[in-house]
Amino acid sequence: MRGVYTTILTAGLFALAASPAFAQPGRPGFGPPGGMPAPTAAMLVNNDKVAAELKITDDQKADIKKAADKVRDKYKDDMDKARASMDREKMSELRKAQGEESDKAVLAILKPEQSKRLSQIVVQAAGLQAFSKEDVETALKLTDKQKQDVKDTAKDLQDDIKDVFQDAGMDPEKRTAAQKKVQTLRTDAFDKVVASLSDEQKKTWKDLTGDKFDVPLNVGFGPGVGAFPGAPGPGRPGFGPPGGPGQTFAVTSSMLLRSEKVQGEIKLSDSQKDDIKKEGETVRAKYKDDMDKARSDMDREKMGELMKSQGEDMDKALAGILKSDQSKRLKQLEVQASGFQAFSRDDVKSGLKLTDAQQKDIEAAGKDVQKSVQEAFQDAFQGGFNQEKMADAMKKTQAIQTEAIEKVVKGMTDEQKKAWKDLTGDKFEIDMSELRGPGRPGRDRPNP
Secondary structure: OHHHHHHHHHHHHHHHHHOOOOOOOOOOOOOOOOOOOOOOHHHHOOOHHHHHHHOOOHHHHHHHHHHHHHHHHHHHHHHHHHHHOOOHHHHHHHHHHHHHHHHHHHHHHOOHHHHHHHHHHHHHHHHHHHHHOHHHHHHHOOOHHHHHHHHHHHHHHHHHHHHHHHHHOOOHHHHHHHHHHHHHHHHHHHHHHHHOOOHHHHHHHHHHHOOOOOOOOOOOOOOOOOOOOOOOOOOOOOOOOOOOOOOOOOOOHHHHOOOHHHHHHOOOOHHHHHHHHHHHHHHHHHHHHHHHHHHHOOOHHHHHHHHHHHHHHHHHHHHOOOOHHHHHHHHHHHHHHOHHHHHHOHHHHHHHOOOHHHHHHHHHHHHHHHHHHHHHHHHHHOOOOOHHHHHHHHHHHHHHHHHHHHHHHHOOOHHHHHHHHHHHOOOOOOOHHHHOOOOOOOOOOOOO
């Protein structure tokens, strides 16, 4: 069971490391230097709201897709090799080069006025990080002192955000309050830098950013992030350290079906792929307006509810498309991918016929796992984000999860162990990068 859930666990935890404490582009002040990269032109242009703002035609969309496919194919072999060797430095270099080439391709397709507006939206989406962009520094003619002030402000912001989330711990309510506080901190830091500009610089800044544009929170993922283009995906809310029954992030069947390896494992036919794509588009359209509103309102609780309902609808659709043996195997992979959280699933609890005492022990073990994971990542954040410390924290978390699961299984009756084997099936290995939706530079893959 270790293979599939540990790769998912690692990616989820890395998202945690980058997301709450560092970059969340989409609002003024988000994306401080030192965190995740701000959205690029190639990311933004794939968003429906941005495309509408730019008045992109269908012909341009087709040309942009062709250009993106061409750039992706150019880097595919090198990227696959870097992933296989776990060379993060090389992957970062390739993603940067691929992103820059994708941006050039996009801007070459757009009209001058479209390119200018897109560039303005890119700067807005970068937030505080925009002041560290070479083109912005040059245009504003920032002095050495101003550049240093930006770095100091970003460093202070990063430290403040780290403190806020460490104080919140893993408590859902406290983390929700922390996210709102962080939004205020980022906005204040951003406004502070803008206020420090000279009148001439403020005029230039206005030209660099243009009219205010509410950059969507889901930017960078493109339309239709899901099992296939058009199918629903899990989005970002809920990402956090897996560990206890209270965790909100879960791997779904539709997420697993993004992987070509999973499609091969359950022997998915071409006609089934087409049917799943159609159903995914229908489900996504059903929830689109409500999801867009929840994202705009920063209502993570509502987004979580919508994604749960969306996932349930997609699971029902899959049940009508897949054969019984395919559904069973896919469900086994889903249980494997759930890690320790699997024991809080209703189907698993029912299948294992867990006693009240066992459920109580599992809940206590889940809290211990959650606490251990939290401590591992708090240590990793000491002194700011550090790649090596984060890698060590991920390894510790993998060991924590594995040990906790093995302990629970060891305490089962022979009948329960047999049921557990039936619920999980044969061990399955999967690359987490294959579960990401299409349309994000550096993470693209051929569509099924």
